[in-house]
Amino acid sequence: MARVWWLSWIFVRVQGDGEFLVTSPSPDVSSVSSVEPTSGYIGGCNPFQGVRYLRISNGREIPRWLCSASWDIYEVELTDSTGARLAPSASTMTGVSDDHPVSNVVDGDRSSFHAGDWDIGLGCSCWDDSKIGSQQVDLDLGTLTQVARIVIVQGGDTDPWSVGNLRIECGDMSMAFDPAVMQFEISRAVTTIECTAQGCRAELSTPYLDICGACRCGTLTAVGLALLALLFG
Numbered sequence: 001m002a003r004v005w006w007l008s009w010i011f012v013r014v015q016g017d018g019e020f021l022v023t024s025p026s027p028d029v030s031s032v033s034s035v036e037p038t039s040g041y042i043g044g045c046n047p048f049q050g051v052r053y054l055r056i057s058n059g060r061e062i063p064r065w066l067c068s069a070s071w072d073i074y075e076v077e078l079t080d081s082t083g084a085r086l087a088p089s090a091s092t093m094t095g096v097s098d099d100h101p102v103s104n105v106v107d108g109d110r111s112s113f114h115a116g117d118w119d120i121g122l123g124c125s126c127w128d129d130s131k132i133g134s135q136q137v138d139l140d141l142g143t144l145t146q147v148a149r150i151v152i153v154q155g156g157d158t159d160p161w162s163v164g165n166l167r168i169e170c171g172d173m174s175m176a177f178d179p180a181v182m183q184f185e186i187s188r189a190v191t192t193i194e195c196t197a198q199g200c201r202a203e204l205s206t207p208y209l210d211i212c213g214a215c216r217c218g219t220l221t222a223v224g225l226a227l228l229a230l231l232f233g
């Protein structure tokens with residue numbers, strides 16, 4: 001994947017599109033917009049109040065230029081209020097790409113990942129808001145459980161299959177989800193969500209990067225799209 005990512009940035013430069021703010025083989029953190037890690041409460045539901053299910057989904061797009069792109073989520077780690085690590089099962093109703101099963105989200109290995117259905121098309125070139133939440137992972141704790149910490153692991157700031165905005169929904173024993181959704185900006189590396197009775201706060205290991213906001217995919221020519229398809233499938 002690293003080679004493909006590098007090639008993608010080179011290709012962007014070949015297009016000669018001056019509107020691209022990122023012009024190096026890997027994202028230049030200084031040239032894309034960023035915000036400080038969230039300091040206040042996230043809002044939405046609070047899994048500290050007790051949940052059986054947590055639904056994790058994409059809040060926005062991923063910085064890819066083809067529609068055959070899905071989000072790669074490496075690991076979700078849950079901890080209860082005593083500090084004990086929880087062991088949920090994982091499933092999805094939105095599809096799986098070959099060789100990257102949803103179980104990889106909870107296998108205890110931060111290097112293995114789950115890839116969603118490519119057909120959903122989460123790349124910024126074909127993004128629209130109807131795709132918010134279109135790639136989901138459902139975690140089942142088996143019984144109502146007080147969740148005090150959620151750690152979301154992605155591939156890092158140079159991973160073009162990462163999201164910068166995440167949704168978390170809280171489900172009860174009957175898998176009915178609270179309409180109050182947690183939606184917030186996250187790190188493309190590791191995001192730790194700490195929850196208490198007062199609410200949840202997020203700590204980002206690297207600042208939020210709005211990579212897609214810095215690209216102008218609509219300016220790619222038909223020839224360019226054909227070349228991208230040839231290079232990246």
Ligand SMILES: [Ca+2]
Nearest residue numbers: 074104109112
């Ligand atoms: Ca994993």
